[in-house]
Amino acid sequence: MIGGGVMGEAILSRLIRQGIYAAENILISEPQAERRSLLQQQYQVQVSSDNQAAAEAEEILLLAIKPQILSKVVAQLAPTTFSNSHPLIISILAGVPLSKLESAFPDQSVIRVMPNTPATVGAGMTAIATGKNVTVEELNKAKNIFTAIGEVVEVPEYLMDAVTGLSGSGPAYVALMIEALADGGVAAGLPRAIASQLAIQTVFGTAKLLQESQLHPGELKDRVSSPGGTTIAGVAALEKAGFRSALIEAVLAAYHRSQELGQ
Ligand SMILES: NC(=O)C1=CN([C@@H]2O[C@H](COP(=O)(O)OP(=O)(O)OC[C@H]3O[C@@H](n4cnc5c(N)ncnc54)[C@H](O)[C@@H]3O)[C@@H](O)[C@H]2O)C=CC1
Numbered sequence: 001m002i003g004g005g006v007m008g009e010a011i012l013s014r015l016i017r018q019g020i021y022a023a024e025n026i027l028i029s030e031p032q033a034e035r036r037s038l039l040q041q042q043y044q045v046q047v048s049s050d051n052q053a054a055a056e057a058e059e060i061l062l063l064a065i066k067p068q069i070l071s072k073v074v075a076q077l078a079p080t081t082f083s084n085s086h087p088l089i090i091s092i093l094a095g096v097p098l099s100k101l102e103s104a105f106p107d108q109s110v111i112r113v114m115p116n117t118p119a120t121v122g123a124g125m126t127a128i129a130t131g132k133n134v135t136v137e138e139l140n141k142a143k144n145i146f147t148a149i150g151e152v153v154e155v156p157e158y159l160m161d162a163v164t165g166l167s168g169s170g171p172a173y174v175a176l177m178i179e180a181l182a183d184g185g186v187a188a189g190l191p192r193a194i195a196s197q198l199a200i201q202t203v204f205g206t207a208k209l210l211q212e213s214q215l216h217p218g219e220l221k222d223r224v225s226s227p228g229g230t231t232i233a234g235v236a237a238l239e240k241a242g243f244r245s246a247l248i249e250a251v252l253a254a255y256h257r258s259q260e261l262g263q
């Protein structure tokens with residue numbers, strides 16, 4: 001793995017916990033010394049400050065750096081890096097298209113994925129788009145990795161920026177909503193800890209109910225909204241504040257930023 005940050009850690013921690021990879025078979029190249037020691041102490045993975053060491057992986061090379069520095073990182077790898085090894089290259093970089101990845105790693109199998117941070121607890125959502133050199137076996141290997149940390153969906157590459165805007169960035173939108181729900185509870189007199197517990201479990205429970213019942217979200221909203229009751233008063237306040245359009249605009253803003261990052 002090149003890049004041992006938030007998302008890299010989310011993925012490796014779950015893969016180790018699920019027994020998909022043994023810690024000793026994972027090498028993370030990461031320039032921040034404090035990140036290296038945290039990853040080594042917490043997960044017993046191998047760490048290095050040398051990307052070349054990580055790039056010489058035998059099976060999988062997972063790129064988990066910021067999209068803005070991909071070119072710099074690739075330029076620093078030896079031209080002979082892949083002369084003796086052909087790892088499956090998996091990129092989690094927002095916005096970076098397969099065309100750019102394949103020109104950075106000519107003749108290598110490249111897969112573009114968009115995971116998200118709930119992968120840490122095995123509840124991730126990952127979309128996969130495959131490059132032109134990828135075999136069925138390699139695709140299945142990538143699917144197995146990301147299935148171990150949550151749900152997986154295969155999409156055509158042109159949808160990956162939309163995926164990034166929704167599920168890639170989505171945990172931040174939901175966290176913001178949970179924080180605001182708890183604030184509402186505190187405003188109504190609840191102690192912070194109880195307000196947070198109520199907010200988190202309400203969002204978790206509603207998502208679980210929708211996932212298992214296959215109900216349309218609008219149907220669930222109607223079932224909760226008793227005539228003349230409390231819920232419809234809250235829903236009316238949300239509609240007045242443009243809650244829906246705010247979320248739609250958030251996804252679109254992140255989608256457009258993902259497109260920009262891929263330029
Ligand atoms: N944070 C998230 O929820 C998600 C992030 N991603 C993608 O994951 C990638 C990493 O994002 P985060 O983990 O959030 O960022 P981060 O900043 O937490 O992690 C990036 C890591 O790369 C390291 N780094 C910097 N320069 C480097 C170099 N030259 N060589 C090797 N490592 C270097 C940094 O020290 C840092 O630890 C990005 O491309 C992002 O688009 C994708 C899905 C979700």
Ligand SMILES: O=C(O)[C@@H]1CCC=N1
Pocket residue numbers: 094164168169
């Ligand atoms: O904010 C970002 O750019 C990354 C990609 C999706 C979630 N975090």
